[in-house]
Amino acid sequence: MFKKHAIALSVTAVLFSSQNALAQEVEAQAASAEEVEQSAAEEKNVERIIVTGVTRNTHKMEATFSINTITEEDMKVLAPHGAADLLGNIPGFFPEGGTAGESHNNVLVRGLPQAGGYRYVPNLIDGLPMYEEPEAPFMNNDVFIKPDLMTTAVEAVKGGPGGVLYSNALGAAVNYVTRTGTQDFKGAYKLEVGDWGHVRNDFFVAGPINDNLTYALGGFYRVADGIRDPGYTGNNGGQLRGNLLYVSDDGSTEVKVQAHVINDKTNFYQNIPYSVTNNREPGTADNPFEVSPSDVNNLGVDFGDGTVLSHQTSYYELYNPDGSQLILDISDGIEPKFNIFTLEVSKDFANQWRLDAAVRSTSGSNGFYSLFNDPPTERAQLEAEQFSRIQSFDGLIGDAYSQAVGVKAFYSDTVAGVDLSGAERADSILAHNIPVYGLVDATSNVADVRMSRYFEFSEQSHELTFGLYTSHYTYDVQSVFASAWSNISESSRLVDLYAVDENDQQVGPSITEGGVDQPALFGLGADATMRTNALYVLDHISLMDDRLQIDIGGRYQELDVDRVTTNSFDPGNQANDFTPSDVIVGSTEDTLADNFVNVPDGTPRFASESYDDFGWTIGANYRLTDTITTYLSYADSFRLPGFEDYIFGGPATNPSTGEIARGDLVEDIKQYEGGIRFADKRYELSASAFYIDFAAKENLGPALDDLTDTGANGVSCASVPAPVNCAKVRDSFRTSLENFGIELEGSYSPSWFEGFKLQGSVVWQDPEQGQDSAVRNGIIETDTDGDNVNDTRSYDISTSQDRRPRRQSEWLVNLRPSYAFADLPLTVYGQFMYYSERFAADGDTNVTIYPEYTQINAGAIYSVSDNMDFQLHVSNLNDADSFTEGSSVTQGLQFSNGDYKGVARPLLGRTIKASLTINF
Template sequence: MKINKILTAMLLIQGSSLLLPTMVSAQVVTESAQDSVAAEKSVSKQEKAEDQGLQLEEIIVTGTAGGGQMTKFEASFGITTISQEQMKEIAPQSTADLLGEVPGIFTEGGTAGEASNNANVRGIPSSGGFKFLPLLVDGLPMYEEPEIGFMNNDVFIRADLMTKSVEAVRGGPSAVLYSHALGGAANFITRTGGEEYEGAVKVEVGDWGHLRNDFFVSGPLTDRLTFAVGGFYRVSDGVRDPGYTGNDGGQMRGNLVWTSDDELTKVELHAHMLRDKTIFYQNVPFTIPRVEERPTVDNPARVDNIQDLGIDLANGTLASNDLRTGTIKTAQGDRDYDLANGINPSFDTWTLKFSRDFDTWKIENNMRKTAGVSGFNAIFAGTPVKAEQFTADRERNDVANRAYTAAQQCDLGSVYLSYFGVDENNCGDNLNAANLTEFTNRYRSYSNFALQYADDGSPLDLTNSPYVAFQTLWLAEVEAEMFVDDLRLHTSFDLLGEHNLTFGTYFSNYDLGTQLTITEMITDVTGSPRKLDLVATNASGAQIGPSLTDYGIYRHVNTFLKVDDKHQAFAFYINDDWAITDRLDVNLGARWHQLNIDSNYFFADTGSDITPADVEVGSTSDTLADNSVVGLSGRVQAREIEFNQNGWTLGANFRLLDNIAIFGRVSESFRMPRSEVIWADRTSADPIQTIDQLEGGVKFMGDTFDAFVTVFWNQFRATGNNHEYKDIEDPACQVTDGNLIDLNECRTIQGISRRGTENIGVELETNWRPDLVPGFTLSTTVTWQDPQYSGGNVPIVEPITEEVDGVFVTTGYRTIESGIDGNIPRRFARLMTNIRPSYDLESLTGLPVTVYGAAQYLGERFGEDDNLIIYPDYWYFEAGVMGQINEQFSAQMHVTNLTNEAVLTEGGNLDVNVVTQEGDRNIALGRPLMGRTIKLSLTYEF
């Protein structure tokens, strides 16, 4: 990071830190308010003490329709709450870090960076993002579809001092109350103003060039009108430093809340402005001891004894200053890129909430408008190979093979013949070469192909950079706009108990325009990768023919995607919270949902030659990188489709004692499809994904111990896919050649494959506060599960062969089941544990100091669904200390990854043939946890 940028940020932070309290003090802080600071701190300490338990008596707003107040203890579903006080000890760098505290949710440790991470819930497999776990802010989505390519749901979410708390529901009634919430929902609740003026400014620095300033201020404007405003600005290199500023930006948000004199009417207006840039981290190469035999399901490969390969696993990244900028040639013209733009959402969101209480009725209407654009600029990794092998492969596949074909056909205009001495006298029938090797040795005009650094033309340093790789540059832009309206009508009445009944209507109109280009480039594999050019040279080192690359770019555009989609969703739902007795509560809910999609898909062509007119084809000023650039074909597919689905839920909670309750729930939920199911002539038998769920458990509240245990079972059914096979038992099959049937005469059977999963699991949350050690708290979450694929195997017909006179011949056919039923979905561990001790030393030492830590365990998991490679289990540790300097100032130090452990949260399969120079280790790709970080913060409260 440049020093002037750091100084500018520090001046802004210090200025806001000094100016904000001064402004507030001058306007609102009276002498009596100053005197109340000590009292407020006393209240704060009391709130902190209450936060140490599971807060089972806390009122929740997520997973409930809002017809009446409900506590966690009364809920008939699994829910976890995270308070502002708890967030301090978690000290998350991303939304994924925060949600990783919730049992049943796996977020891969925020390894993608501060945004665009993945979250999976209760063993339900997804390709990434937050597909089955939508993120809400104050009960509404920031964008309706939680899984958009290059715009994951967490792109909209940034926790800061304006975040009052987070509530996360797994299963339960979430899919009845919220769209796409098949697995659950996480709700980020915003701070609003109260009767007293309050605020805070927080300055945070980290050892990765990190500098962040948070603030909020809130209070009354009049007797009936309150306000809250706050946000953050952050600038940092990134834990994996690319050599430039990786993260730069922040958000500002505020709200006004008006309550009528009779307190029956309430109006809220919220505004949120997000302007941020965050770096996206992808897989990096690593090596393990060589696997001699090809892995199988019965004998999978194991990832152990991990070593890096050129890029440090703890702090390294593929991004670098050399790769940062460049120009892409497209069919529409040149396009400059800058990886420093990273993931750069720019959105404005407005929310209007209205409620009015009548005698036995209450009307509630919540509306939200979101509009903006998000860019995605990132490097995706290719598997490194030895430079000599890479060069030989490119010579053979990209040049010699194509030139040999052109020589055989006398295609003398082929650019590939620029590297060979072939003319009209020795091509076609006159070509004196029986095979490719003879052709290359006899006709080539070059001595060899050489890799050169693109910036200065010097040869690749094979001593320090023996490996090279194809990397792909993904450049995407997503324009998004949404309007959503959630109207609820509540009423209460007595009929065999007290009912809080809610009728709801939900409307959402959301548009999406996506454009993507993918570019291939060649780089070395080092801690700061550099672009490489590949050229043919003669014996003296002079270039022969065109360069295969263009300043490191191997193919300017190999993929082009453009799509404009419009969606309109309507839903009706009903929810009844029925208190049958003082101890027995029943919840019933149902939802009908309709989704209309109007999609315009712009087909890409197969690639065209966009060599500039002033460049001589085949000359040394020419390049092959622009000979096949993919662009738009001119064909546009306009399709409209409508989906309808309904779901329901039934739950009950019974208080055995005042501090013990049991609960149970059954539900059938669904998730509406994304627009991509109808892109590019795609068809699906049934694109709506559904799930059946059973869950139940027990909650216990004690003076020193709380527990929340949930046992769950689910059966998930993914998108249905058409499948067909031949019925070899069909009498219509004609027998030929003895007993061998003719498959072409057999009846074709049409079937549907729905590869889903079945999972059973346990989620445990406990909190222990022993009397013998005042101030000590031990919080634990444990998830055990056993997800397996089911329902996805399909019948296929395969030949039966026998060896006859040394030749294998087909003697018949048989029908077998093919698929991966019984396999464990990729990246899912059976066991996840999170242990968080915290010790407030004030009662022991008299000092207002708290020390805390975390020990997180993740069990073994498979890299892919085929279960051919196992990634090892690991422990991950954090620690920190917080202290109250005086009534207004507090400080904190937080350390992540104490052991600086190089462990992988995800990775793909292993090619046993890809080995290191020495041949004793295999090369693969994976995404590791971030290395150790240390951050310090100072907070001023007023």
């Protein structure tokens, strides 16, 4: 770590040592260049053009809806670790700190309740999705989104015409604008190093080929150990993309072709085990339990930069459905490999018609190789549970364990043969790891064709647009979730379990192999083909000498699904015994790990399903003065079902009755918003208020024993132990959300403090859920007579009624001050981000709060010359502590000393990176 910091400091010293030699030249150029640059920037702020949520380029001040922009200069100063980190600078967005790493994060927007991913926030590049479904399991939207020097702006539309022009933009649509060439040649190269073994190279070149044809080419390549260093190179790869733009002599025709290749690999960070001293009962709705980082024990892994991933815990031998070996190498991380090709055509006709057509083809695969964590377990408890388990066996396996006096856990790398007397016992607290293998093969072919007509009617002007959108996409996935054991440290070691005799000699088959006790807890398999078609219309009307702008439009969309699924947790599937034929059952060469393997080998389920909905919007913008506008919008939008709904979420069969339950999977939202915008050469401010009325999809509770029924031998299903063959019950329920909120965003450069600038946003929201019925979500066993033996079973019933959605803050503050020195080519900047407390879950039992936090980022940019900049950036300067997600504190999750245990995903700790950018 010292060497990494020393490198960054050395580079800084060398560059700053050139200041004296360059001082006179820089000073002479700085004043005039700064004046020109500042004047251009100020003018650009007032006249900023947007391309998202509109059918023709529009001034941001005149938008009839909520629009936020991040400029190329903003991205330079923000220096994000990835797309989610960048999106956290859009008011109303909460990306959970980018705590999963560079990709596969969760991005929440305006309080909408979701499990994770990008469900309500499709991310687009140049107005088209890279893949139609924004929240595909094992392939979140951000595996395609990797901002680099080819990205010139990011624009986010919330409400308004976003749901008319784009698929599934129920909460928001984010558009990344790509650089194209001009008749002036230019380019840049950027070298970036970070103190987590990070080295990244970015570049772009752009310019003319002839008077009509220009080009742009760029991308990045990066290697890094990872902020949470697993002991190997966790991030490795990048992307390359380029485009050719043809513009006719008269400017009426534009044709752009673009190719984009992604071949990348990034670490995926998951929850870390922890414990909390038991100084009070678990929380309730009236008295929540607040998990304060200062009271949390990390059990061996540092919350800022630690991980339970290591060389040992990154490699597992799992199984395919046919019993063949399936190798899981978690060092491959999140591994997208895609080829994307795009064609865009625009044509203005002489009679005021305009054609805009865009076609995109995406094909490739995404690997999802990760290590999830369940709450930790005490070794003694695990050994006792496994000993009780082997004592229940009969037949060959039961006989093999007849001489066992117990089960012991040893470090796998210390075991040699059946004599375990010299092997090292594992730590007293162990991590329960869930290795996950996921591989998605996917294609997506999208076309968006618009015909627009400009005409004038009376004292009005109209730009009427008719659009046809179609997408044909496929999703083929194989996944396996396993169970394994290790210690909890930053060089975690695998742990294996053995039955032993009095002399610590192995008895019978090993209970685990390679740290794995179950090579497949369950698996998900699907092969699906989807087709979605949409018709939309949007009329942009100008009135009152262009002082009043009105947008009104609607979208009808349908979705057809043909799918085949094999999910190993579906009723009727049995565990597989994959013991090799050359292994003697019950011998010490045998293992229980291959006796109960739940890979997705069930009978394939074929289904064809269709969904559709209609949404519409109306909005207006009125220019009060040259620098003040006000707007008001209403949008009734929808989201059609995604893969987790119609592939992995249902329909569900009641094992007792055979009844197939299926809820309403189409989600709807009504958004009301009004605001006012101010813009001048020295300030820009947008203030808005919104109200959301959201209806989520219908959900199904888990299949549980019917406690009013009787099972085998007439024993009540409410008794402990539970009898077999209890009938099952399953609840269905639907949640809703109402949210009031205020968003302030702006920038200010005071004349009385030249060089100073303050940018940022403040968001307050009050999201509150509703639920049409409570749900039985589990069964609790209770000791009613005080003999320390549970004797009754009852339902754990909860509702999210009147609760704030999980992991959603009421306050989100993001302030970014900067100061450009007058006598030095140096700009210093900072960022203060505040997020108020969040609930770990949104049920009404075991109410747990993860605390508020303030994170500070800071940096400096030094202009070595007109064409060379050096930047030093520190993220989480104050080493803020908190958790963005995690388990709730519950009575059932406790160690023997009474301490609560759980898992949570903490903020990434302090990081330092430096970059050198050369423009030419």
